[in-house]
Amino acid sequence: MRRGRRDPGGVRMASNEQRGPEGFDRDFYLAEYPEVAATGMDPEEHFNRIGWREGKDPSPYFSTEFYLETYPDIREAGINPFAHYLAHGRAEGRVTALSRSLRSRLSLRLDAMLAAEAAPAPDPAPEGGDPAALLFDSRFFHAGFYAACTGLSGGRAALIADYLSRPVAERPSPHPDFDPAFYRDTYLGGDDGIDPLIHYITEGRRRNRYASRLAVARDMSLLVRRSGFDRRVYARSLPVAPRFDNPVEDYLLHGQEHGAVPVTGFDGGFVDRVHMRPRDAACAPFAYYVRNMARPWIFSGIAELCPVYEAVAGSPLFDPAFYAHVAGIDPAVIDAALHYVLRGVALGLPTSPDFHTGHYLLRNPDLRGARINPLLHFERHGRAEGRVAVPGARVPPPARAITPGRAARREGARSVIVVSHEASRTGAPIVALNLARILSQSHDVIVWLGRDGPLGEDFRAVASEVVLGIPPARDARELVRRLAQRHDIAFALVNSALSGVALEPLALEGIPAVLLVHDFATYVYPRGSLSRLVLNAQLAVFPARVVADAVAEETGLLGAASPPANIRIAHQGWNGIDHSADAVLTPESILARIGVTDRAAVRILFGCGWVQPRKGVDLFVQAAARLARESAHDWRFIWVGGNYRPEEDMLLSAFLADHVARAGLTGRMFFFDEQPDLEAFWSLTDVFFLSSRLDPYPNVALDALMRDIPVVCFAGATGIAELEPEFGFAVRAVPYCDVAAAAQAIDALAADPGLAAAFDAAREALSREMSMETYVARLVALGEEAAERMAATRALAARLAGRPLPELLAAAAAIPAWARLVATPEPEPLALTIAALGESGGPLPPLAIAAEGGPVELAPDPDPLVRLCPPLPGSPPEPGDWTVHLHLPEGRGAQALPDLGTLTRHARVVVTTPRGARAGIDLPRRVLLHPAPAPDALAGLRAVLADNAAPWITHLDLGTVPGDLVGLLIDEELAGAAIAEAARGGRFAVAIPGRGAELRPRRAVEAHAGAGGAPVARRIAPAFAGLHERAALADFIESGGLPGPA
Structure with missing residues (x-):
């Protein structure tokens, strides 16, 4: 698949969409300048001798005027600009522009579309107005x-x-x-x-001015990190003197209003008119463009738009009449191809019976962020690659993707899919193989391998079917569907984050997935990628609490639940002894290498792993130096692992070698290269030191314990430390990276005369805890729980899928990109994504869902407590347990109240007003008007809390509803959980969350830069449009969360 490329300035240059002048265009020249034909001259000769001097263009994609104005050295030299561009300018990175005539024609069509889209602008407030x-x-x-x-x-x-x-x-x-x-x-x-x-x-908003220093700081950071801001281009384009020393800051606060551009080829006025105004966005145009650069519907100017528009308009896959009908536009007023390129792509609209944009993007997640028009990609590449452009087309999986295994299917047994990213002889695949072996004794096992490898035949020996390769989403879902048709699949074990790509097709086909996490989120990049997989699996199983806490910390920092509701802990089982025929070292050869002739006279400390900072090899050497100086024992120190290259590696290995020499460990500290079998080393080891700074639950530590070798590790660095409370005789967890404490623990274990007896006494308990059979039994039980969670998620998704598409688009747009498992404009996957994150505690941010159905540009946190989220199981509460308080401010009539018929079947609904019982409002039946006057919503809430003991309460201040709303309606589909707002031009929908982790009202505190630039903390009074515990809400108000009555 081909992707777009970016120039150094950050403006898109999509190689498979952009067209440039490849040579002189005779037909164009004669059509644009018919007088040339009358001269009898060859058109190209005319241009080279006369035309360029008259400002004529040789191609629709070359502007003579632009080139000469942009490059005065060419103008002053009197050189033919087109000849220079073809011979030298293109190679030098010089740019050109569309011909004047082509630009003019497209500009007229664009103006007509924008005029047709524009709503009547409100009259500006006159001077002295109200x-x-x-x-x-x-x-x-x-x-x-x-x-x-x-x-x-x-x-x-x-x-x-x-x-x-x-x-x-x-x-x-x-x-x-x-x-x-x-x-x-x-x-x-x-x-x-x-x-x-x-x-x-x-x-100010119309002029894209900023409302706060924080907003400026956000966009400055964005442009510095992602845009390729060209200071020289900016300085040349700024027609006035700069106001700020920092060019990026000057552009945001000053230059953008004067038409300055930060990169060559960027048209801020175009971005503002075409992309920002229709979405009511207010910021510097280049900041908006960079923020949305991954979207195929955004363009930096008409020059970038034109070739894409022309290619779409000329495509046989684009039917203007069909598209106009689907898009609801008048093709006599709005150019259909132009509308599709700028609006329809974002909406996922079909262009003809033969191409459906939303479906194509759904099936091909590799196109997300590639900045390629989906229709053009399919026409130029996708069709030849076997991609499918319309729903319902039969998509066979790749040839021979599903092959028979050597194990017979167990009749009557349910199937389990075991997913491994590869079949190499390394940690995670070995775990997957052992899982498959044990599961095959009770289940029909399907093995799904990303890549084949040395363990491939071992996997085939225990599987009834083997899937090789994880194909693109267009095939993966169909592949999973075929497996589900042939097997009664109970659940899937997705082994490690590297296999996480299988989660999407499994989820779309309703197969519950248990993700086995073997990594700390701390070192998995990009940040959020591991949390994304965790939140989108039905269950995520961690080998230790410390590993789960790392993900919980990350999800909390990223705005999701901390910890996620789907996290479970199960200590990983021991992989067992697997002797290798390739082992070449014997105990005797090792002793000879380290210079030991009397084994009983020495103690041996063993460590192993790839030589890198995470493994703490330097900490191992430090502890060795202490033991060599301070212990009464004669110690030898052995490290086995690849990448120790002191003659080549100047980052770590050279310093380790120097450390060994300076610490006096020469002749006592030995490095061995990685080995196919460690048995000879284990036979000589007295203590194993797990010196890693971070190591989730390494099997090598279990190897040591199962051979009666004690382990010393750092608390907080590894899950092995969590074995100390039960097996403290064999596992010593010392303070994090405290080498002195580690050396002391190592020496004490080596001198412990009762160690062997303690191992003997704990043999049964240790074997049970380390047993792979015990681990698999736990996973099977968790698989059953995952199936229950999947059923709940799909039920929730089915309800959401019936909601209007604009709501789902808005919800998906508001979910951060790092958290999305499936990014698509189609209802089913959208609903599944929202439901899955709702179940696990994912980041479902505040939403104000736009009515027009387009791509939604959401203001940051428009309402801190309003979320699109149907009630979780168990809510809404029973009618007697739930009170809904609605405050109607002065100046609002009964028309601003919801249609409360549905809500009153689920809750006691109480309305407060500034005039109390004297308000004289005609309320629906069963809706109560509180008699006491409430000057504001908070006073009304206090009154309702004082005379109502219902344990659950929802509070909504209708004074916070925008003034242009004409009313509120209760959503029948999500009765008691959603409030739908009728607004101009369509309907809004927001929802009250059900019982979940967030039962307490949120204290929202934001830092604002004051006049002197110092942060000032300001408390935001939340609207409480949520379901809360009455006692917690009362405590919050009483403790100063909100101001008291005036």
Whole structure:
């Protein structure tokens, strides 16, 4: 598959989409300049002698005017620009542009599409207009936040009146994401007479100005890390003097408003008009472009758009009439191909009966982030590669992917899939082979290998069928489907993160997956990749608590549950003794190498592993030096492992050799290369030192224990340390990287006369704990639990799949890319992704779901406690256990209340208002109006808490609902769990989460840069649109989480 490439400036140059001038285009030249034909000259001769001097273009993809203006050295030299470009300029990295005529035609079509899409713009607030009305209707005045910052209470109108009554310079921020001091100093010249928020709403946002220093810092970091910002290009393009020393900062806060560009070929005005305005985005255009660079629908300018548009328009797979009907556009007004390239790709729309964009992207996850138009990829590459473009087409798996194993199928037994990334003779595949061997005694085993290898025949000996290779998603799901048709599959064991690619097809076919994690998240990159697999498996099994804690820490930092709800702990079994015929060292040859003639007179400390910092070889040498100096025993020290190259490796090996010499260990410390069999070394070992800084649950430590050899390790570095409470006579866990304590423990174990007796006494317990049979039995039980979780996930997904596609698109768009197992615009996988993360505690962030069905641009944390998440099993509570409190502020009538008919069947619904019983509101039957006046939502909540003992409560301040909403409706499908909001142009949907990990209200504290740049902590009053324990909610309010009554 071919992918796009990026130039050093970060602007996409997709080699399989972009077209450049390959030579003179005679037909184009004559069509554009018909007067040339009348001269009788050859068109190319005319251009070379006369045309270029007149500014004529030789090709639709070369602009003579642009080239001469961009490169004055060519203009001053009087050189034919096209000839120079073909001979030298292209190789030198010089760029060109579209011809003037082609650019003009496409610009007209683009203008027509944007005009048709544009909603009638509201009239700008006239000078001296009503600022209160402006703020009332703006989402940038957050009543709850303003009340929390000022300690005031009251309805939205009253809070706005208070805000406007203060001197402009003393008005506090009414929104957590707006910093008035920053905005005033940056954009208003420090003028205290202009209200920063009103200016931002009426003018600043339209000009892509920033609302806070934090937002600027985020985009600065983004551009520095990912964009290839060219300071020289920026300096040349800036028509005025810079205001800030840092060019990136200057671009964001100053240059972008003056049309400056940070890389050659970038058109900020184009990005703003075409991509940002329709999505109500406000930031510097280049920051927006870089943030969305992985999406195939974004373009840096019309020059980048044109070749893709022309290729799509000319494709036999694009049917304008078919597409216009599907997209709901008038092809007489909006060019269908242009709409598809800019909008339809993001929506996953089909272009004809022969190509479905969403389906193609679903089946081919390798295209995600490749920045290639899906239709063009299929036309140019995908069809020849055997990829499928429409749903329902039969996709056979790769030839011979499923082959018979040598084990007979066990009649009546359920099947288990064992997935291993390869069949090499290394740690994880050996574990997988042992799992398959033991499972084959009770189950029909299917082995799925990513790659064949030395253990391949051993796997085939215990499997009824073997799958070789993990194909692209287009084939993998069909492959799993075929296996499910031929076997009664109970679950799949996905052995190690390297096999995690199998999780997607297993999930899509409903096969419960148990992921066996053998790695610390600390050293798995990119960050989040291991957490993604954990959150999307039905269960993730870790060999030790310390390994699970590393993932839990990462998921917490990334915004997911910590720990995830699907984590389980099961100590991995011992892989057993596997003698190799290739072993060449004997105990005698080893003793001769280390210079020992009297074995009884010495003690031998053994360590092994690849020579690298994680294995702590340097710590092993330090402990050896201490033992050599301080122990009464005569010690020898042996390390076995590859990569010890002191003559070549200047990063570690050379320093280890020097350390050995300077510590006086020459003749006592010995390095051996990696060995096919360690049995000879074990026969000589007194103590095994697991010196690793991080080593999850190494089988080599189990090898030692099963041979009655004690182990010393570092607490917090390995799961082996967790065996110490039960087997302390044999396992000593010393403080992390404390070599002095390690040396002391090693010496004590070597001198322990009762060690052999202790091993004998614990033989049965140790064998049971280390047994692979015990481990497999635990995994089988966990497989049954995984099946139950998969059933719940699929039931949840089925409910979600019936929701409108825009809601699912919005939910998926809001899930961070690192957490998504399946990225697709099709309802079934979208629903499955959301449901799986909901079950495991994945990052389902706050959502305000757009109604128009397009790709959703979500503001950061628009409402900290509103999530798209149906109730988890066991909720909503029984009607007597649940109270829903809705506060209706002053100035809102009954039309702002939900249609409460469904909700009242699940909960006691209480409404509070500033006027209490005197409000005179006509409420639906069974909805109660609290008699006490409540000046604001929090006072109403306190009143409801005081007179209602229901253990579960939901609170929603309707004053936080945007002013342009015309009402609220209860979603019948997710009764008692969702609130659907009817808004202009369509419907919104948000949901109240069910019982889960997040039962306490969230304390949201954000750091904002004050006028002097120092962080200022501000508390955000949450809206509590969630299901919470009544006692926890009361404690939170009582303990100062929210301000008391005025």
